[in-house]
Amino acid sequence: MSDLRKLAEPFPASIIKKPAPGKYGDYVEHNDYVQRALSIVGPCTFGVVDLIRGHAAGIGWNAGEWKYPPRDNAVVGVVAELTATVDGKEVTITEIGTEDNPAMGHDAVNAKNALSDAYKRCWMRLGLGLHLWCDSYWLDKQLDKEEQ
Numbered sequence: 001m002s003d004l005r006k007l008a009e010p011f012p013a014s015i016i017k018k019p020a021p022g023k024y025g026d027y028v029e030h031n032d033y034v035q036r037a038l039s040i041v042g043p044c045t046f047g048v049v050d051l052i053r054g055h056a057a058g059i060g061w062n063a064g065e066w067k068y069p070p071r072d073n074a075v076v077g078v079v080a081e082l083t084a085t086v087d088g089k090e091v092t093i094t095e096i097g098t099e100d101n102p103a104m105g106h107d108a109v110n111a112k113n114a115l116s117d118a119y120k121r122c123w124m125r126l127g128l129g130l131h132l133w134c135d136s137y138w139l140d141k142q143l144d145k146e147e148q
Contacts, residue, residue: 001147002143003086004086008139011132016028025133027132028129030116036128040128041086046119051075053074054102057103068101068104071102074110075099078118079118080094082095097115099114099117
């Protein structure tokens, strides 16, 4: 079975989590992406290309005070790059990851969360976890036909 086909295999239902209230889409935790990727393609390189800074809107206005005050020049996302060897071919994917609530954390936490998002998005471009992003998922079945 090709690496691409293995990457396209949906995650088991037992590790798929429902989104928190107010969020959209089922998800799989970061550590499960790392384990699956390592088990299929081995080590890869992944890193920050650029930090994205912007305005972090305040959260929780109550009785004249913010629970998390607005901040300017906060880390709100990252541009990251992943390079891996898939089926003998080195591929590089660049993606953006975001922090959902940048006013709630300091820049290091925001960068860590955005990097996790970017990591998952990079692997999605290679088929890993793609089923979580699709209303109609068929890549795994198409690859099965091509490998027969």
